[in-house]
Amino acid sequence: MKARNVARIARWETTRSAGDVDRETAVAFVVVLLALAAIVPALVTTGPTPGEGIYRVGVDDDSQYADVVASDPQLAAVDPAADADIVVTETTITYEDTPKGRAALSTLRSATVSYNDFLMRQEPDQAAAFPVVVSLTYLPQSISVTGQPADGADPAGDSTGTGGGDAGTGGDTPQTGTDGATTGGDVPTAGGGLSGLLGQAQSGTPSSISPPFPLQSLVFAFAFLLPLNVVIQAYGSSVLAERINRRGEPMLVAPVSRGDIVAGKTLPYLLGALALISVIALATGAGALSVLAIAPLAALFLAATFFGAMLARSYKELTFVTVTVSVGLTAYAFVPAVFAEVHPIAAISPLTVVVDSITGDGVSAGQFVLSTTPPGLAAFVLFGLGTGVYREEDMFTQLPVPSKLLDALAAPLTARWRVGLWTALFLPFVLVAELFAVAVLFVAPVSLSVPLLLGAVAVIEEIAKSVHVLAGFERGTFDRSVRTAVVVGAASGVGFFLAEKLLLVTQLVGLPDLDVAQAAFSPAALGVSPGLLLVAPLALHVVTAAISALGAARSRLAYLGTLLAAVLVHVGYNLAVVVAVA
Amino acid sequence: MRRLVLARRTLGSLRSEKTIVLALVIQLFIAGFSSFLVVGLVSLYDPGSTEGAIEVDVGVTGNASGDVAAALADDGLRVVPAESEAAASAAFQRGELDALVHATTQPGGRVLVEATAPEGSFRTTLVVSELKSALSALEREQRAGFSQRLTRQPLDLPPEERSNPYFSFTYTVLLPLLAFLPAFISGSVMADSLAEEAERGTLELLRVAPLSLRDVVDGKAVALVGLAPAQVALWLALLSYNGTAIANPLAVLALVTGVAAVLVAGGAALALRIGARREAQLLYSFVALGAFGAASLLPQSPQNLVARLAVDSATTLTWLTLAATLVAAALAYAGLRWFAGGGEA
Numbered sequence: 052m053k054a055r056n057v058a059r060i061a062r063w064e065t066t067r068s069a070g071d072v073d074r075e076t077a078v079a080f081v082v083v084l085l086a087l088a089a090i091v092p093a094l095v096t097t098g099p100t101p102g103e104g105i106y107r108v109g110v111d112d113d114s115q116y117a118d119v120v121a122s123d124p125q126l127a128a129v130d131p132a133a134d135a136d137i138v139v140t141e142t143t144i145t146y147e148d149t150p151k152g153r154a155a156l157s158t159l160r161s162a163t164v165s166y167n168d169f170l171m172r173q174e175p176d177q178a179a180a181f182p183v184v185v186s187l188t189y190l191p192q193s194i195s196v197t198g199q200p201a202d203g204a205d206p207a208g209d210s211t212g213t214g215g216g217d218a219g220t221g222g223d224t225p226q227t228g229t230d231g232a233t234t235g236g237d238v239p240t241a242g243g244g245l246s247g248l249l250g251q252a253q254s255g256t257p258s259s260i261s262p263p264f265p266l267q268s269l270v271f272a273f274a275f276l277l278p279l280n281v282v283i284q285a286y287g288s289s290v291l292a293e294r295i296n297r298r299g300e301p302m303l304v305a306p307v308s309r310g311d312i313v314a315g316k317t318l319p320y321l322l323g324a325l326a327l328i329s330v331i332a333l334a335t336g337a338g339a340l341s342v343l344a345i346a347p348l349a350a351l352f353l354a355a356t357f358f359g360a361m362l363a364r365s366y367k368e369l370t371f372v373t374v375t376v377s378v379g380l381t382a383y384a385f386v387p388a389v390f391a392e393v394h395p396i397a398a399i400s401p402l403t404v405v406v407d408s409i410t411g412d413g414v415s416a417g418q419f420v421l422s423t424t425p426p427g428l429a430a431f432v433l434f435g436l437g438t439g440v441y442r443e444e445d446m447f448t449q450l451p452v453p454s455k456l457l458d459a460l461a462a463p464l465t466a467r468w469r470v471g472l473w474t475a476l477f478l479p480f481v482l483v484a485e486l487f488a489v490a491v492l493f494v495a496p497v498s499l500s501v502p503l504l505l506g507a508v509a510v511i512e513e514i515a516k517s518v519h520v521l522a523g524f525e526r527g528t529f530d531r532s533v534r535t536a537v538v539v540g541a542a543s544g545v546g547f548f549l550a551e552k553l554l555l556v557t558q559l560v561g562l563p564d565l566d567v568a569q570a571a572f573s574p575a576a577l578g579v580s581p582g583l584l585l586v587a588p589l590a591l592h593v594v595t596a597a598i599s600a601l602g603a604a605r606s607r608l609a610y611l612g613t614l615l616a617a618v619l620v621h622v623g624y625n626l627a628v629v630v631a632v633a
Numbered sequence: 634m635r636r637l638v639l640a641r642r643t644l645g646s647l648r649s650e651k652t653i654v655l656a657l658v659i660q661l662f663i664a665g666f667s668s669f670l671v672v673g674l675v676s677l678y679d680p681g682s683t684e685g686a687i688e689v690d691v692g693v694t695g696n697a698s699g700d701v702a703a704a705l706a707d708d709g710l711r712v713v714p715a716e717s718e719a720a721a722s723a724a725f726q727r728g729e730l731d732a733l734v735h736a737t738t739q740p741g742g743r744v745l746v747e748a749t750a751p752e753g754s755f756r757t758t759l760v761v762s763e764l765k766s767a768l769s770a771l772e773r774e775q776r777a778g779f780s781q782r783l784t785r786q787p788l789d790l791p792p793e794e795r796s797n798p799y800f801s802f803t804y805t806v807l808l809p810l811l812a813f814l815p816a817f818i819s820g821s822v823m824a825d826s827l828a829e830e831a832e833r834g835t836l837e838l839l840r841v842a843p844l845s846l847r848d849v850v851d852g853k854a855v856a857l858v859g860l861a862p863a864q865v866a867l868w869l870a871l872l873s874y875n876g877t878a879i880a881n882p883l884a885v886l887a888l889v890t891g892v893a894a895v896l897v898a899g900g901a902a903l904a905l906r907i908g909a910r911r912e913a914q915l916l917y918s919f920v921a922l923g924a925f926g927a928a929s930l931l932p933q934s935p936q937n938l939v940a941r942l943a944v945d946s947a948t949t950l951t952w953l954t955l956a957a958t959l960v961a962a963a964l965a966y967a968g969l970r971w972f973a974g975g976g977e978a
Contacts, residue, residue, distance in 0.1 A: 180783060181772070
């Protein structure tokens, strides 16, 4: 790969994109963006409620409950004689015994609570109006999330323990709540909307206390990842455009390598994505580290789009590929980040680094490596696979996506030992998929999550070990003989075994402390003799890979059968290990 | 007739590329994902939804502990008697208690509650919501005791009844999501389809065929506009089967058809005008986003319309807005035909 060529192609990609846009389109873009910029503040100020008026309450205008109904946008007042979900008379409240009627009743109840607070705030005797004042503080407990005592946390536990005692005596409560309560003056308000949500100390009346909101990362997920969709849409279009009407042909015959072309075409979009991320980081107050953490994920967005654009037959197909890519990757980044500041599982997601960077918590090196390495490596491999089919015979032919996929997988298999290399290269995907499975399943009870996870891990690993083997046989790279199948399967198994050591990265953040994560990543690492520790997994991977390779050598249908057999063997092995250890 | 042939061809290409399957899978995934989130969230806040699986143990101390303990116990929390504050605090540290409450009565009769909840744990949210609800009950009780000191009396609360905590989410978020995603995708596919014909140069070929550009656009548009309500009908059927009653299914489908027609016309016009997929598709996304944003400023937003129609709380304004949407759809479609016909009537 030559830097000069890459730079030239990147420049050409940029100027051509800018030159392609006629003046009219450019003006339209500016107008639409300005309109969007005008709509957002309008939406923020009016704050439309999607549930406006979905519950109808029959109430007289002179009833006090009419004010309650008016205070909640979900409730709409109607004439008591008309069709309604709840009817309020002077003495009774009747509701329809339907799901809607009960939901309406519970909405009316909470609206009445707020209305009562509003009434009571106007009372002269505030001590009688708000006879209970709460000050809420959060203290760490000296138990870890896994239920075992945290090692070495005892001194800290003790010191915070005495701190708790102090707070308990009420001697030095830092809250203004104490003053308000003793003087009987105004009720202190809870410490701002956001501090309550972020789990900081607050004080006020019981109804003003807000439980911590565990999904703050949702906001960051959308802020950082949605703009990437714009970039990948443009990028995917540009890649697919090369494949329409053989437009990319002149470039293919130019004296530059395929790698140069792909790198050059990608560079402007990668830089654009990084610039977008940096702007968002500045706007949200996240540090430079968060840009570094999101960068591999942005690269993975682009890599998956590039690969998808190499496989897609038309723009329509590309649209769905792009949406699938963005939905899948957003879920991967988002699900673990839900548990930021709560649980080590969150370290899987790069968004956790962003959250920690904003809240000022430190990020350990291990956390950073775990959240950035798998997506970064996966991006690298996808670019490699896509570049493999960036050639005339694949770019300008129309084939269904699965058969193009087989082409792409078979292309790099120039020798049998390369099967093992590619199995190793698939490991980042295995890691990404297994981490995602752990993140989804770890909330479930252990009796359910561990068996499910063992199954998921077996399926993921067996597919990773065999799918390119199938491609090799289907595309005629290997002859369909039993001997070849065994050799290729063994190569795949050995490759996987060696690359699997990459999973050690999960140790860095203490993920294996979790029962579920242990099942996924280190079932063999528990109290088995070191020799067996090395030989048993190697044997397992070679045997299962050979089983599925035998099927792949016969036909696609046979492959499905042997893949299932390999998965069962794998699950059986994992169960045996878990049982033996327990 | 020829238009129908073209419409069939468009649907056929969607089927052969399996994209329609992928579209349905994506919609299902997004809907499932948001439901999974909300169910998870509600179970964090609402102990009732976990059906009493989680017990919250509270250590109560202080000179007002009697009243507070009674209120907490009434609300379903488990009160653990504590010998002293230090003992309770130590038990909290060891994780035997989920919360500490130290309650003292102040000279004015006010109860000061100092509550401590665990930091950074899954249960924190649940513990705090439980405490909040129990202390609110205590507040009402105490307030009733002071009624002679108040010039206004608080309203009686409506009775408490078990209700589905996801009811509002289903109608105001999930259903609108499932209704408008297909319409948005239809418009996007329309832009793709025309931009691709333009880029490949096959649009020129079609002009030689015995049909006008207007017929071509018409055929594609009919197929894609029709596809949106078909998918939504599937989702509505699925929701009804799962026990979510949909009150005005035909009106919801009419609304979806109207929105899809507007979006498809917009996508087609952009693709025809610009002729390049990348620019057309980007502009389409922005315009569609802006249109939804602007429509949310209406007295009844599209999201609200779907919710009101499906939950059977439609007002006259709802029906008027629906009619206006259909008129806008007809206008957009007529405008597209005029535009595709080269501006002639």
